[in-house]
Amino acid sequence: MTDIRYLAPRTLDEAVGAFAAARGAARILAGGTDLLVQMRAGAVRPGLIVDIKRIAEMTSIEETADGGFRIGAAVSGAVLGEHPRFGQVWPGVLEAVNLIGSTQVQGRASPGGNLCNASPAGDSVPAMIAADAVVTVQGPDGRRQMPVAAVPAGPGRTNLAPGEILVSFTLPPRPRGAGDAYLRMIPRTEMDIAVVGCGVNLTLRDGTCTAARVGLGAVAPTVLLVGEAGKALVGSRLDAAAIEAAAAACRAACRPIDDKRGTIAYRTRIAGVLLKRTVGIAADRAGRA
C-alpha cells in the first residue's frame, strides 16, 4: 500500500475528470470498507484514490417531489438508518443495507460501494433490484441512468464504462399497500456473507397482489432479478400455490457455485425457502401500509 495519490474533489466534474484521466489506475473511495481490505490483500493497487465523500450530491438523501427517494452513492448505512422517513417507506432496502458488516462498518459502508464491489452476495443489491431502483452514473460523456440489475457484470466487475462513477440511487414513489423485505441465509446470526439473499417488493390491493419484484443474491455470478417469481405472485392472493410457484421460479433461476458456505443443492433449495419467508414479511408490511 504505497505510492498512492489521494484526491478528495468537491465536485463531480472534478472527480470524473481525475478518475477518467487515470485510465483504470484509479479507484473510487466511498466508505473504503471493501477497497482497503482489497488494497491490503494486494488484490488492487490503485495509483490514485478518488474520495467522493466531499461531493454533496454523493452524501445526501432527498425525498423527490413525486414521493420517491434519491440516495447519494456514498451515503453510509448508519446515516440511511437515521433518516426519519426512509426506513418507514423502504424497510426492506434499509434492513438489507444495515446487514452489511457490523455497526462500525455501517458507519462507513455505503450502498453505492456495495453495488460497485459487485459481489454476487452483496446484501443491499437484491433489495435494491426488488425496489426497482435506478442508478445515475456520470462519466466523461455525461450522465445516464441504468437499472440496478444492469450494474453488476460478474463477480467484482460492473457494466460502468471507463471513467464512469456511480452517483446516486433513485427509488420510485410507493403506492398504498406496498411493502418490501430482505432476508439472507447465513450460518450464524451476524457478520457473515450471504449464502443466499432474497429481496421482495410487492403491492397488495384488497388482498390481491398487483405488483411484485424479486431479487436473488449469491446464487449466480450476479444478483438476479427473477421476473418469473414476480409474475407468479401478481394476480394471486398470495395463496400457497402462488408462493410455491414463485419459489420454484427462484430455484429454477439459481446457477450457484459450490463452496464452503453452501453447496449448489443447498443454495438452490434455500432460495425457495427464503422467497416464501420474505414474501410473508413483505405482505405483512404491505397490509399495514
Place this chain on the structure above:
Amino acid sequence: MPTQATPQAEPDRVTITLTVNGKPRSLALEPWTTLLDLLREELGLTGTKKGCDHGQCGACTVLLDGRRVNSCLALAVMQDGASVTTIEGLAAADGTLHPMQTAFIEQDAFQCGYCTPGQICSAIALLEEDHAQNPDEIRELMSGNICRCGAYPNIVAAIEQVMASGGEPAP
C-alpha cells in the same frame, strides 16, 4: 527566486487537521496511512489495537465524530477536520474513569484485554445510538467486536450496568 526555503510537506504527503482526544493536530501524512496506523505509529496512542486489520474483529474501534468505526478501514486523510476519541481520551482530566471503563472493571469484562479498548469505545457508541434495550440487542449490536477470551457475558453485564445507571453520553 526566494532563497529561504519554506517548510513544506513532502510532495506525496497530504496535510490534514484532526482533533485527537480533544487536541487539534496538524498532520502531514502519506495518503495510504490508515487512521489506526496514524494513532498507533505516529501519535503513539497504542491503546487502540490492531487485530485482524480487515474490519472483522473490532479491536481497532474508535469514535469518529461520535460514531464508532473500525480505524483499520479508514484512511487517515479521509478524516480531515474530524474529531477522534480513543480509549486514551475517555477518562476525565483528573483521571476519573469513564463509567463504561469503571463498569468493565467492576464486571470483570475482560481477560487478556486486547479487545477491551475496542469493546469499550463500541459500547459507549452503542448507548449513544440508543437502539439496544435488552441483552439480546446488546449482543447483536456488539457483534462487530470479537473477544477471543470469551468474556461476552461480562461485557454484556458491564454495558447493562451503565445502561441501568442512566449511561453517560459519549464524549
